[in-house]
Amino acid sequence: MTLTLSHVLFFLFALMVLGGAIAVVTVRNLFHAALWLMLVFFGMAGLYVLLEAPFFAAAQLFIYMGAIGILIIFAIMLTRAFMRQPMPRANEQWWLAALLAAVLLGVIVFLTLRVGLGEVVNARPVPEHTIQILGVTLVDPEGYALAFEVASVLLVMALIGAVTIVRER
Amino acid sequence: MLAQFTFVGLLFLVAALLGILPPALAWLLRPKKPHPRKSEPYECGFYPHGEAWVQYKAQYYIFALAFLIFDVEAVFLFPWALIYNWLPLYAVIEGVLFLLLLLGALLYAWRKGALEWA
Numbered sequence: 550m551t552l553t554l555s556h557v558l559f560f561l562f563a564l565m566v567l568g569g570a571i572a573v574v575t576v577r578n579l580f581h582a583a584l585w586l587m588l589v590f591f592g593m594a595g596l597y598v599l600l601e602a603p604f605f606a607a608a609q610l611f612i613y614m615g616a617i618g619i620l621i622i623f624a625i626m627l628t629r630a631f632m633r634q635p636m637p638r639a640n641e642q643w644w645l646a647a648l649l650a651a652v653l654l655g656v657i658v659f660l661t662l663r664v665g666l667g668e669v670v671n672a673r674p675v676p677e678h679t680i681q682i683l684g685v686t687l688v689d690p691e692g693y694a695l696a697f698e699v700a701s702v703l704l705v706m707a708l709i710g711a712v713t714i715v716r717e718r
Numbered sequence: 719m720l721a722q723f724t725f726v727g728l729l730f731l732v733a734a735l736l737g738i739l740p741p742a743l744a745w746l747l748r749p750k751k752p753h754p755r756k757s758e759p760y761e762c763g764f765y766p767h768g769e770a771w772v773q774y775k776a777q778y779y780i781f782a783l784a785f786l787i788f789d790v791e792a793v794f795l796f797p798w799a800l801i802y803n804w805l806p807l808y809a810v811i812e813g814v815l816f817l818l819l820l821l822g823a824l825l826y827a828w829r830k831g832a833l834e835w836a
Contacts, residue, residue: 680797685801
Protein backbone atom coordinates (compact mmCIF):
# COMPACT_ATOMS: atom_id res chain seq x y z
CA MET A 550 0.00 0.00 0.00
CA THR A 551 1.49 3.28 -1.08
CA LEU A 552 1.30 6.35 1.06
CA THR A 553 -0.97 8.84 -0.69
CA LEU A 554 -1.87 12.40 0.22
CA SER A 555 -5.16 11.24 1.76
CA HIS A 556 -3.25 8.94 4.12
CA VAL A 557 -1.01 11.77 5.21
CA LEU A 558 -4.04 14.02 5.69
CA PHE A 559 -5.89 11.27 7.59
CA PHE A 560 -3.03 10.85 10.05
CA LEU A 561 -2.74 14.63 10.40
CA PHE A 562 -6.46 15.02 11.22
CA ALA A 563 -6.48 11.91 13.43
CA LEU A 564 -3.53 13.32 15.36
CA MET A 565 -5.41 16.62 15.66
CA VAL A 566 -8.51 14.86 17.03
CA LEU A 567 -6.72 12.51 19.43
CA GLY A 568 -4.13 15.03 20.62
CA GLY A 569 -6.79 17.68 21.05
CA ALA A 570 -9.04 15.27 22.96
CA ILE A 571 -6.19 14.35 25.32
CA ALA A 572 -5.45 18.04 25.84
CA VAL A 573 -9.14 18.74 26.59
CA VAL A 574 -9.13 16.34 29.55
CA THR A 575 -5.63 17.11 30.82
CA VAL A 576 -5.22 20.91 30.71
CA ARG A 577 -6.10 22.54 34.02
CA ASN A 578 -7.58 25.74 32.61
CA LEU A 579 -11.17 25.11 31.52
CA PHE A 580 -11.01 27.96 28.99
CA HIS A 581 -7.99 26.39 27.28
CA ALA A 582 -9.80 23.04 27.30
CA ALA A 583 -12.63 24.67 25.31
CA LEU A 584 -10.12 25.96 22.73
CA TRP A 585 -8.62 22.46 22.42
CA LEU A 586 -12.13 21.09 21.94
CA MET A 587 -12.54 23.44 18.96
CA LEU A 588 -9.36 21.94 17.45
CA VAL A 589 -10.95 18.48 17.89
CA PHE A 590 -14.06 19.73 16.04
CA PHE A 591 -11.85 21.05 13.22
CA GLY A 592 -10.05 17.70 12.93
CA MET A 593 -13.43 15.94 12.74
CA ALA A 594 -14.44 18.26 9.88
CA GLY A 595 -11.23 17.28 8.07
CA LEU A 596 -12.05 13.57 8.57
CA TYR A 597 -15.52 14.16 7.10
CA VAL A 598 -13.91 15.74 4.03
CA LEU A 599 -11.71 12.65 3.65
CA LEU A 600 -14.84 10.47 3.93
CA GLU A 601 -16.25 12.51 1.01
CA ALA A 602 -19.03 14.01 3.12
CA PRO A 603 -18.53 17.73 2.42
CA PHE A 604 -21.95 18.68 3.81
CA PHE A 605 -21.15 17.10 7.17
CA ALA A 606 -17.77 18.80 7.12
CA ALA A 607 -19.37 22.20 6.56
CA ALA A 608 -22.04 21.51 9.21
CA GLN A 609 -19.29 20.45 11.62
CA LEU A 610 -17.43 23.71 11.02
CA PHE A 611 -20.52 25.96 11.21
CA ILE A 612 -22.34 24.31 14.09
CA TYR A 613 -19.71 22.64 16.27
CA MET A 614 -16.62 24.76 15.77
CA GLY A 615 -18.48 28.03 15.13
CA ALA A 616 -21.56 28.02 17.31
CA ILE A 617 -21.10 25.34 19.99
CA GLY A 618 -17.44 26.27 20.57
CA ILE A 619 -18.40 29.90 21.16
CA LEU A 620 -21.35 28.82 23.31
CA ILE A 621 -19.09 26.70 25.55
CA ILE A 622 -16.59 29.55 25.85
CA PHE A 623 -19.34 32.02 26.81
CA ALA A 624 -20.71 29.51 29.33
CA ILE A 625 -17.25 29.23 30.92
CA MET A 626 -16.75 33.00 30.98
CA LEU A 627 -20.12 33.44 32.69
CA THR A 628 -19.03 31.39 35.68
CA ARG A 629 -16.62 33.36 37.80
CA ALA A 630 -15.46 30.42 39.91
CA PHE A 631 -14.02 28.59 36.91
CA MET A 632 -12.14 31.66 35.71
CA ARG A 633 -10.49 32.31 39.07
CA GLN A 634 -8.18 29.37 39.54
CA PRO A 635 -7.21 26.28 37.57
CA MET A 636 -9.50 23.39 38.35
CA PRO A 637 -8.36 19.90 39.36
CA ARG A 638 -8.20 17.57 36.37
CA ALA A 639 -10.57 14.90 37.66
CA ASN A 640 -13.82 15.25 39.58
CA GLU A 641 -15.89 12.65 41.44
CA GLN A 642 -17.58 11.44 38.27
CA TRP A 643 -14.39 10.36 36.49
CA TRP A 644 -15.19 6.65 36.89
CA LEU A 645 -18.62 7.13 35.25
CA ALA A 646 -17.02 8.95 32.32
CA ALA A 647 -14.37 6.24 31.99
CA LEU A 648 -17.07 3.54 32.07
CA LEU A 649 -19.16 5.26 29.37
CA ALA A 650 -16.08 5.80 27.18
CA ALA A 651 -15.10 2.13 27.57
CA VAL A 652 -18.64 0.98 26.66
CA LEU A 653 -18.65 3.26 23.59
CA LEU A 654 -15.26 1.92 22.51
CA GLY A 655 -16.56 -1.63 23.00
CA VAL A 656 -19.60 -0.92 20.80
CA ILE A 657 -17.46 0.61 18.04
CA VAL A 658 -14.97 -2.29 18.12
CA PHE A 659 -17.83 -4.83 18.16
CA LEU A 660 -19.58 -3.22 15.17
CA THR A 661 -16.33 -2.87 13.22
CA LEU A 662 -15.45 -6.54 13.80
CA ARG A 663 -18.99 -7.63 12.89
CA VAL A 664 -19.03 -5.70 9.62
CA GLY A 665 -15.40 -6.59 8.96
CA LEU A 666 -12.56 -4.17 8.37
CA GLY A 667 -12.33 -5.12 4.69
CA GLU A 668 -15.96 -4.15 4.16
CA VAL A 669 -15.34 -0.79 5.79
CA VAL A 670 -12.29 -0.05 3.64
CA ASN A 671 -13.93 -1.23 0.40
CA ALA A 672 -17.19 0.57 1.03
CA ARG A 673 -19.43 1.46 -1.87
CA PRO A 674 -18.35 4.56 -3.80
CA VAL A 675 -19.98 7.79 -2.69
CA PRO A 676 -22.71 8.88 -5.14
CA GLU A 677 -22.47 12.31 -6.72
CA HIS A 678 -24.75 15.16 -5.59
CA THR A 679 -25.03 13.83 -2.04
CA ILE A 680 -26.44 17.12 -0.76
CA GLN A 681 -29.23 17.09 -3.35
CA ILE A 682 -30.08 13.49 -2.39
CA LEU A 683 -30.13 14.55 1.26
CA GLY A 684 -32.48 17.42 0.38
CA VAL A 685 -34.89 15.06 -1.39
CA THR A 686 -34.97 12.56 1.49
CA LEU A 687 -35.38 15.35 4.06
CA VAL A 688 -38.73 16.50 2.61
CA ASP A 689 -39.90 13.09 1.31
CA PRO A 690 -42.94 11.95 3.38
CA GLU A 691 -41.57 8.40 3.18
CA GLY A 692 -38.13 9.69 4.15
CA TYR A 693 -37.43 12.14 6.95
CA ALA A 694 -40.18 14.76 6.46
CA LEU A 695 -41.50 14.25 10.00
CA ALA A 696 -38.01 14.41 11.53
CA PHE A 697 -37.37 17.58 9.49
CA GLU A 698 -40.39 19.33 11.00
CA VAL A 699 -39.71 17.93 14.48
CA ALA A 700 -36.19 19.42 14.23
CA SER A 701 -37.80 22.82 13.70
CA VAL A 702 -40.02 22.32 16.77
CA LEU A 703 -36.96 21.24 18.78
CA LEU A 704 -35.10 24.42 17.79
CA VAL A 705 -38.13 26.53 18.74
CA MET A 706 -38.24 24.80 22.14
CA ALA A 707 -34.54 25.46 22.69
CA LEU A 708 -34.94 29.18 21.95
CA ILE A 709 -38.06 29.56 24.12
CA GLY A 710 -36.35 27.67 26.95
CA ALA A 711 -33.28 29.89 26.75
CA VAL A 712 -35.39 33.06 26.72
CA THR A 713 -37.36 31.83 29.73
CA ILE A 714 -34.22 31.01 31.74
CA VAL A 715 -32.67 34.41 31.03
CA ARG A 716 -35.93 36.23 31.86
CA GLU A 717 -36.24 34.46 35.22
CA ARG A 718 -32.84 35.55 36.43
CA MET B 719 -13.96 15.12 -4.55
CA LEU B 720 -10.75 15.55 -2.62
CA ALA B 721 -9.26 17.52 -5.50
CA GLN B 722 -12.03 20.10 -5.15
CA PHE B 723 -10.94 20.63 -1.58
CA THR B 724 -7.40 21.52 -2.64
CA PHE B 725 -8.47 25.16 -2.81
CA VAL B 726 -10.05 24.97 0.65
CA GLY B 727 -6.81 23.50 1.96
CA LEU B 728 -4.78 26.22 0.21
CA LEU B 729 -7.07 28.86 1.70
CA PHE B 730 -6.51 27.45 5.21
CA LEU B 731 -2.77 27.43 4.56
CA VAL B 732 -2.71 31.05 3.35
CA ALA B 733 -4.96 32.13 6.23
CA ALA B 734 -2.63 30.45 8.75
CA LEU B 735 0.42 32.07 7.11
CA LEU B 736 -1.25 35.50 7.22
CA GLY B 737 -1.61 35.04 10.95
CA ILE B 738 1.82 33.57 11.62
CA LEU B 739 4.08 35.51 9.25
CA PRO B 740 3.74 39.12 10.54
CA PRO B 741 4.53 38.30 14.20
CA ALA B 742 7.28 35.91 13.07
CA LEU B 743 8.86 38.60 10.87
CA ALA B 744 8.54 41.17 13.64
CA TRP B 745 10.16 38.72 16.08
CA LEU B 746 13.06 38.21 13.66
CA LEU B 747 13.62 41.88 12.80
CA ARG B 748 12.93 43.68 16.07
CA PRO B 749 15.68 44.90 18.39
CA LYS B 750 15.46 43.00 21.68
CA LYS B 751 15.26 45.49 24.55
CA PRO B 752 12.63 44.15 26.97
CA HIS B 753 10.96 46.47 29.47
CA PRO B 754 8.00 45.64 31.76
CA ARG B 755 6.09 48.69 30.47
CA LYS B 756 6.43 47.38 26.91
CA SER B 757 4.78 44.04 27.68
CA GLU B 758 1.63 45.66 29.07
CA PRO B 759 -1.46 45.42 26.86
CA TYR B 760 -2.02 48.58 24.82
CA GLU B 761 -5.14 50.35 26.05
CA CYS B 762 -5.24 53.61 24.04
CA GLY B 763 -3.11 55.46 26.57
CA PHE B 764 -4.85 54.16 29.70
CA TYR B 765 -3.09 52.06 32.29
CA PRO B 766 -4.78 48.64 32.28
CA HIS B 767 -6.21 47.66 35.66
CA GLY B 768 -7.81 44.52 37.05
CA GLU B 769 -7.60 41.06 35.55
CA ALA B 770 -8.19 40.03 31.98
CA TRP B 771 -10.25 37.06 33.21
CA VAL B 772 -13.51 38.83 33.95
CA GLN B 773 -17.01 37.45 34.23
CA TYR B 774 -19.14 38.04 31.15
CA LYS B 775 -22.77 39.13 31.04
CA ALA B 776 -25.36 36.35 30.74
CA GLN B 777 -26.69 38.07 27.64
CA TYR B 778 -23.71 36.94 25.59
CA TYR B 779 -24.89 33.39 26.24
CA ILE B 780 -28.42 33.91 24.95
CA PHE B 781 -27.03 35.63 21.85
CA ALA B 782 -24.70 32.68 21.21
CA LEU B 783 -27.58 30.26 21.75
CA ALA B 784 -29.84 32.18 19.34
CA PHE B 785 -26.99 32.11 16.82
CA LEU B 786 -26.60 28.35 17.29
CA ILE B 787 -30.33 27.78 16.70
CA PHE B 788 -30.44 29.76 13.46
CA ASP B 789 -27.13 28.20 12.40
CA VAL B 790 -28.70 24.74 12.69
CA GLU B 791 -31.75 26.06 10.83
CA ALA B 792 -29.53 27.23 7.95
CA VAL B 793 -27.81 23.82 7.79
CA PHE B 794 -31.19 22.05 7.63
CA LEU B 795 -32.52 24.41 4.98
CA PHE B 796 -29.45 24.26 2.74
CA PRO B 797 -30.14 20.81 1.14
CA TRP B 798 -33.81 21.84 0.74
CA ALA B 799 -32.93 25.17 -0.89
CA LEU B 800 -30.42 23.49 -3.23
CA ILE B 801 -33.17 21.43 -4.93
CA TYR B 802 -35.90 24.05 -4.54
CA ASN B 803 -36.56 24.28 -8.31
CA TRP B 804 -37.24 20.54 -8.61
CA LEU B 805 -39.43 20.20 -5.53
CA PRO B 806 -43.17 19.37 -5.61
CA LEU B 807 -45.50 21.86 -3.91
CA TYR B 808 -45.92 19.87 -0.68
CA ALA B 809 -42.14 19.80 -0.18
CA VAL B 810 -41.99 23.59 -0.57
CA ILE B 811 -44.80 23.90 2.00
CA GLU B 812 -42.83 21.64 4.37
CA GLY B 813 -39.84 23.98 4.13
CA VAL B 814 -42.04 27.05 4.61
CA LEU B 815 -43.62 25.42 7.69
CA PHE B 816 -40.11 24.77 9.05
CA LEU B 817 -39.26 28.45 8.49
CA LEU B 818 -42.55 29.76 9.95
CA LEU B 819 -42.11 27.75 13.17
CA LEU B 820 -38.68 29.30 13.68
CA LEU B 821 -39.98 32.74 12.69
CA GLY B 822 -42.52 32.33 15.48
CA ALA B 823 -39.71 31.54 17.92
CA LEU B 824 -37.77 34.60 16.73
CA LEU B 825 -40.83 36.84 17.18
CA TYR B 826 -41.35 35.34 20.67
CA ALA B 827 -37.74 36.10 21.65
CA TRP B 828 -38.05 39.59 20.18
CA ARG B 829 -41.35 40.24 21.98
CA LYS B 830 -39.90 39.06 25.29
CA GLY B 831 -37.03 41.50 24.89
CA ALA B 832 -34.35 38.81 24.70
CA LEU B 833 -32.74 40.61 21.77
CA GLU B 834 -32.48 43.93 23.64
CA TRP B 835 -29.08 44.75 25.08
CA ALA B 836 -29.92 45.51 28.70
